[in-house]
Amino acid sequence: MSQNPPANGTLHAPHWLTSVAIFLLGALALVVPSGYSLGAVVLFFAGVSLLIMRRLPQLTAQDRWVIAALVVYAVISLAEAWWDAQGSRGVDKPIRFILAVPALWWVLAYPPKLSFLWGGLAVGAISAGTWAGWQKLVEGVARAGGHTHVIQFGNLSMLLGVLCLAGLGWAVLQRQRHMWIAFMLLGAVGGILGSLFSGSRGGWVGFPIVLLVLYRAYGTVLSPKLKIAAVVAVLSAGIAVYAVPQLGVQSRVHQAFTDIDLYISGENRGTSVGSRFEMWRGAALLIQEKPLTGWGSNGYKQAMAQLGEQGVINKEASQYGHAHNEFVDAFAKRGLLGLLALLALYIIPMRLFGKQIAADDLTTRSIATAGVLLPVTYIDFGLSQVFLTHNSGVMMYAFLLATLWGIYANVTQNKSHC
Numbered sequence: 239m240s241q242n243p244p245a246n247g248t249l250h251a252p253h254w255l256t257s258v259a260i261f262l263l264g265a266l267a268l269v270v271p272s273g274y275s276l277g278a279v280v281l282f283f284a285g286v287s288l289l290i291m292r293r294l295p296q297l298t299a300q301d302r303w304v305i306a307a308l309v310v311y312a313v314i315s316l317a318e319a320w321w322d323a324q325g326s327r328g329v330d331k332p333i334r335f336i337l338a339v340p341a342l343w344w345v346l347a348y349p350p351k352l353s354f355l356w357g358g359l360a361v362g363a364i365s366a367g368t369w370a371g372w373q374k375l376v377e378g379v380a381r382a383g384g385h386t387h388v389i390q391f392g393n394l395s396m397l398l399g400v401l402c403l404a405g406l407g408w409a410v411l412q413r414q415r416h417m418w419i420a421f422m423l424l425g426a427v428g429g430i431l432g433s434l435f436s437g438s439r440g441g442w443v444g445f446p447i448v449l450l451v452l453y454r455a456y457g458t459v460l461s462p463k464l465k466i467a468a469v470v471a472v473l474s475a476g477i478a479v480y481a482v483p484q485l486g487v488q489s490r491v492h493q494a495f496t497d498i499d500l501y502i503s504g505e506n507r508g509t510s511v512g513s514r515f516e517m518w519r520g521a522a523l524l525i526q527e528k529p530l531t532g533w534g535s536n537g538y539k540q541a542m543a544q545l546g547e548q549g550v551i552n553k554e555a556s557q558y559g560h561a562h563n564e565f566v567d568a569f570a571k572r573g574l575l576g577l578l579a580l581l582a583l584y585i586i587p588m589r590l591f592g593k594q595i596a597a598d599d600l601t602t603r604s605i606a607t608a609g610v611l612l613p614v615t616y617i618d619f620g621l622s623q624v625f626l627t628h629n630s631g632v633m634m635y636a637f638l639l640a641t642l643w644g645i646y647a648n649v650t651q652n653k654s655h656c
Contacts, residue, residue, distance in 0.1 A: 255284055257350035260641050264358030264401075267634060268366040268394055268432070271385045274630055277358075278341065278637040285340025288347060295346040298651070300590055304643050305342065307586040308335045308636060311579045318572045322534030331632045335583075338636035345644025352601070355645065356405040356418070360425030363398035367428030370395065370435035374486070381486070382435040390630045392436025393619040397634065399429020400448050400611050407456060407604035434479060437490045444618025451614055455595050455607040507552040514562045514622060516555035520545045521563075521570040532573035535559065560627055564620025567627075580626075584613035587639055594650060602649050609642045 263277030270276070288294050297305070312335040319328025370382035370391070384391040402425035409418035433441050449472065457465065479487050497511035507516055524533055524541050533541055539559050546556025561567040569577040591609030594602050616625060616635055625631035 252348040257354035261358035265361040281341035285344040342640035363425040363429030366395040366432040370432040381437040392438025395432025404608035407600035440622035520551040521561040560624040
C-alpha cells in the first residue's frame with residue numbers, strides 16, 4: 239500500500255527523499271556530468287531497501303504491465319549481449335531498465351510532493367536552455383552539447399521542455415498559479431531553445447505530434463479565442479526561430495534538403511542525411527537475411543563493414559556501429575523479438591497513461607499527459623538516432639517512466655494530490 243503525503247503539506251522523511259530525488263532527476267539532468275543519474279541512484283537504493291525489509295507495495299495489473307515492459311526489453315537485450323559475446327559492455331545499459339524497477343516500487347510506496355516533480359523539470363529545462371545559449375552565442379560553438387553528445391543533449395532538452403507544457407494543467411490549480419504557469423512556460427521555452435541551439439533536427443520532426451498530444455489533453459478546456467491565440471503563437475514562434483540565423487535552425491534545415499538532393503542525384507551519399515539513408519538501406523538488407531534472430535551488435539558491425547567493402551552501401555556509412563534509427567537497429571541486431579520488445583517499451587506505457595489524458599481532474603490529466611509524451615518523444619528521437627545506446631537516453635527514459643508511473647498510480651488509484 240502507498241503512504242500518501244499528509245494533507246497538511248508536511249512531508250515525512252520517505253516522501254522528502256522521493257521528492258528531492260525526483261527534483262534532482264530533472265533539475266541536474268543536463269547541466270551536471272551524468273546529472274541524470276544522481277536522483278535515479280537515490281530512488282534505486284531506496285527501492286532496494288523496501289525489498290530488503292520485505293515492504294514492497296501491492297502491485298496492480300497495470301503496475302505489472304509497466305514493470306514487464308522494462309524487464310522484457312532488458313532481458314532480450316541481455317540475451318543478445320550474451321550470445322553475441324559482448325561482455326560487460328553489452329550488459330551495462332540493459333541492466334539499467336531492471337534497476338528502474340526498485341525505483342518504481344519506492345515511488346509507488348512513497349509518492350512525492352508534485353511541486354518537486356514539476357519544479358525539477360522546469361529548473362532542468364531552463365538551465366539546459368540557458369547553458370546551450372551561452373555555448374552557442376557566447377562561446378561560439380557550432381552546436382551546443384552540454385556534457386553529452388549534441389543529439390542527446392538537444393533531444394533531452396526538448397523532452398524537459400515539453401514535459402513542462404504537460405505540467406500546465408497542474409500549475410493552474412495551485413494557490414500561486416500565475417507564478418507556476420509562468421515558471422512552466424519558461425521551462426518549456428528553455429527546453430525547446432536548448433534543442434534548437436544543439437541543432438538536433440531529429441527532435442524537431444515529431445514536434446507536431448507533441449502538439450497534437452497536448453491538444454488532446456488540454457484543447458477541450460481552452461476557449462475558441464485561446465485556441466486561436468495558441469495557434470498564432472506557435473506559428474509566430476516557428477517563423478521567428480527559422481528567421482533568426484543565430485539559432486542555426488535555418489542553416490540546419492537547408493543543409494538537410496541539400497543532403498537529400500545530393501543523395502537522390504547520387505552526387506554525394508556521405509552527407510549527414512545521406513549516411514543515415516545508407517545505414518537504413520544496409521540494415522534493411524541485413525534484416526532480410528536474419529529477421530528472427532538478428533545479427534547482434536558485433537555481427538551487425540562486421541556485416542555492415544562487409545557491405546561497405548563490397549560497395550553495396552557508402553563505405554563511410556558502413557563504419558557506424560548502429561543504424562541511426564532505434565527501430566531498424568533493434569530489428570537488425572535482436573530480430574523480431576527485439577523489435578517487439580522495443581515497441582512494447584513505448585506502447586504499453588503510452589496506452590496506460592493515455593486512459594486518463596482527458597481526465598476531469600487536471601492534476602491527473604497533467605501526469606497522464608507527461609506519461610504519454612515520454613514515449614512519444616522517444617519514438618520521435620529514435621527515428622534518426624539510436625537513443626537507447628546512450629546512458630543519458632536509457633536513464634532518463636527508465637527512471638522518468640518509473641517516476642511518472644508511480645505518481646500516476648497514486649493519483650488515479652488513491653486520488654492523492656500532493
